[in-house]
Amino acid sequence: MKIIMAEHAGFCFGVKRAVDAIENSLKTSKEVWTIGLPIHNPQEVARLEKLGLRVANDESEIPSGSEVLIRAHGEPLNVIENLRARDVKVRDMTCPFVKKAQELAAKLSGEDYHVVLLGDKNHPEIKGILGHINGGNSEVVINEDEAEKIAKYSKIALISQTTQREERLATVAGILTRKSQQLHVCNTICKATSERQDAVKELVKNHDVDGVVLIGGRASANTSKLRDIIKSHNIDVLWIEDENEIESNSDWFKNKNLIGIAAGASTPAWLIDKIKTQLGVRIEE
Numbered sequence: 001m002k003i004i005m006a007e008h009a010g011f012c013f014g015v016k017r018a019v020d021a022i023e024n025s026l027k028t029s030k031e032v033w034t035i036g037l038p039i040h041n042p043q044e045v046a047r048l049e050k051l052g053l054r055v056a057n058d059e060s061e062i063p064s065g066s067e068v069l070i071r072a073h074g075e076p077l078n079v080i081e082n083l084r085a086r087d088v089k090v091r092d093m094t095c096p097f098v099k100k101a102q103e104l105a106a107k108l109s110g111e112d113y114h115v116v117l118l119g120d121k122n123h124p125e126i127k128g129i130l131g132h133i134n135g136g137n138s139e140v141v142i143n144e145d146e147a148e149k150i151a152k153y154s155k156i157a158l159i160s161q162t163t164q165r166e167e168r169l170a171t172v173a174g175i176l177t178r179k180s181q182q183l184h185v186c187n188t189i190c191k192a193t194s195e196r197q198d199a200v201k202e203l204v205k206n207h208d209v210d211g212v213v214l215i216g217g218r219a220s221a222n223t224s225k226l227r228d229i230i231k232s233h234n235i236d237v238l239w240i241e242d243e244n245e246i247e248s249n250s251d252w253f254k255n256k257n258l259i260g261i262a263a264g265a266s267t268p269a270w271l272i273d274k275i276k277t278q279l280g281v282r283i284e285e
């Protein structure tokens, strides 16, 4: 069995920046808080917790006077303001690409656009973007069917969750063209996402792989998109979180000669290396 790596895989710029900031803060502080998991990868969270990371379920759990790091997904504006008012030291590590989407939502809402966010309404990034619209009209759609149900407005601004697929953004933009005389489309899909998506497409289209091992946390939205792309090319995919899942899925590897490896933007390099090593062991057996 041979393995071939996708050209772009693992930590994106925004996640690496936030994780590095947590590690740096923990060099001088005994503990640092985040609201919610800083990254959708349980193995990396466990490693950071050993260093002193504390994960709060919501802002109210963060003690006054402590240090909180805003994760790459961002937070609603009022959450950051409430924390500062309680004398919490806030380090805002919202990814600059997410920040851009937040700023566009606030600006266009202020210009009387009906803001349509393309994404998952339960995802923290979308909640954070919504939290930057000061009382303006907005709604979230997850797909083309929901976009078809939107009423007509004189001005619509379409903004995307950074992890959406470009094809879907283009289709939804086409639908909204019929709903508004003035449509402002913001392609806020980040390069890291499209690079990983393109690398996976390249892997399944050009290399005759018999299957792809996809490494990433089960709650990772961008990993889930990679799975959809692989499946849309009718290629077998094995989505795993860690190296232990290789042995428990040993049947999946039977009769496969060439295996692709891909990983979501929240998968740390050390975990990818561990899995490559484990697969290397399998190859030699």
Ligand code: SF4
Binding pocket: 012, 013, 014, 015, 072, 073, 095, 096, 097, 098, 162, 163, 190, 191, 192, 193, 222, 265
């Ligand atoms: S996927 Fe893109 S937008 Fe999201 S954290 Fe990474 S670099 Fe930032």
